[in-house]
Amino acid sequence: MPSYRQPGVVLTDHHLQVPLDHAQPDGEQIAVYAREVVATRQAGAPLPWLVYLQGGPGFGANRFTGTPGWLGRALKEFRVLLLDQRGTGRSTPATRQTLPLRGDAKAQADYLAHFRADAIVQDCELVRKRLTGGAPWTVLGQSFGGFCATHYLSAAPEGLAAALITGGLPSLDAHADDVYRAAYPRIARKTAAHYARYPQDVERARRIADHLAERPVTLPNGYRLTVEAFQSLGILLGGGDGSHQLHYLLEDAFVRTPAGPALSDAFQEEVQARLSFAAHPLYALVHESIYGQGERPTDWSAERVRAEFPQFDAGREGPVPFTGETIHPWHFVEDPALRPLRETADLLAARNDWPRLYDPARLAANEVPVAAAVYHDDMYVDTAHSLETARSIRGLRTWVTDEFEHDGVRAGGPRVLDRLLALVRDEA
Known part of the structure; x- marks a missing residue:
């Protein structure tokens, strides 16, 4: 786990082997990579963790230089983990160059069936247990990362201290x-x-x-x-x-x-x-x-x-x-x-055998503090679908705004994260 520095931050690389199919934990393994970021002045402090779930699907986590936008705000109180979701970045990439290693098109499709939100969340849980000693962490899910966070609330809420979602509340049942x-x-x-x-x-x-x-x-x-x-x-x-x-x-x-x-x-x-x-x-x-x-x-x-x-x-x-x-x-x-x-x-x-991603009953009984920024006329994620889902998750607080488009967490930076943290802490 080599560490290195940029102005004001210490970065640490984390590499973990995870099952391709979490239903077969002793089966084939793939690599998952994540970059830890902590403010230099707090590098040795026992800070809570915030894991960033990138939008996409199919994009590695942002590569930051310095502490712009929301990251600078997060580093005031969190140790941040920038996860390359499976198949992206440095996490066993899936491309036209690498997929032929799997075999023919059917073998490739069967392989890629394991690259959805359910597997990503299970990866997160293995990483969390390794890095936090079992303590829950906060997730910040942007766009598709919010879909992953919603699945997290359905499948492993015990791993979450809080969930922050920006432009990423999916419909629970829409085709x-x-x-x-x-x-x-x-x-x-x-x-x-x-x-x-x-x-x-x-x-x-x-x-x-x-x-x-x-x-x-x-x-x-x-x-x-x-x-x-x-x-x-x-x-x-x-x-x-x-x-x-x-x-x-x-x-x-x-x-x-x-x-x-x-x-x-x-x-x-x-x-x-x-x-x-x-x-x-x-x-x-x-x-x-x-x-x-x-x-x-x-x-x-x-x-x-x-x-x-x-x-x-x-x-x-x-x-x-x-x-x-x-x-x-x-x-x-x-x-x-x-x-x-x-x-x-x-x-x-x-393909006609996709597992269901969301558990309405479990979400209706949710006890994890959750806040979601819902953009008034988001081009990528339907506002009506998002608000319907918000009403289905117990305790979720929404911030509906037309101040930003889908990229509000990038464009609005500290203000967006500040508002969501205030909502999950009942300070707003």
Whole structure:
């Protein structure tokens, strides 16, 4: 467990072997990595622990330099653990390069069935017992991390001193179809708000879409930029500054060349960085499975449900409709980081034996202090679903706000964490 320093903090690496399948504790083991962060002045103090559950799924924990935002606030009183959830970061990564080690597509899909919130929480419990000597800890769950925290409350509440959730209260029983039927109208609202803020982007987006409809562009990394792929840049609109980022991306799209107008190298480079799943393929592979419960498959839900909303067809007259946090079969055709995994993704979409993730009876009897920031028109997590779940968890206190978008814990930093801590401590 080597330790090292950054200004104001001491960092310690933790590596742990955990069962791939927690139902078979003596079976195959995989690695889980976590980075401990503590303020230098308190490095030797017996502080309580706070574990950060990253959003996603499929993203490793944030790599911080110094103590920005919520982390600086947390370090005033906690020893913080930044967990790379299984399959991400330094925790036995699951990618197009590593998954072939499992065997064929079926073997890969069976393997990835163990990478949902239930397994992540069981990993957390093994890590907790190793690091805290059995003492409960506080979890801070952002987005999908909040889904994990909700499962934690269902499955192992004895491990929790408190649960803090930001933009991540899931529906307890909604199928993926219900999630996306609620999502597409929100995405449309965010797109309309973007065009109201930047009306010049209506013409810019239409020009790009028309250009791609005539001749899709292959980006430098081999990603084939189609109209649908371009529309998916709307995922930016769920963040506090996402509309501004999208605007500045669109304004530099074209350059003049001897052959006529072309999408600029700078535009292509930035779009490639925004759209490629090379750094986080697990997100695309298991995204819909986080809603899988029971015998009903997800069956490429976002793709099927989109067909119910013809207004998302970019070929229609009017402003180009952007889309958001949805995964489609075409991702596994256009993105070179995902192409080798298409059959694996199909098998996961067809799977019909997902364990249920939430226990309504146990949540109704909850005794763990819980507070959740619910963003008023969150593009990624449906507000109505979140509030219904909040009412189902005994003692949960909500902070409903339109001050932030989905990334409030990053954008609002200390204020968001301060408010949630005050709520679980009955100080607000």
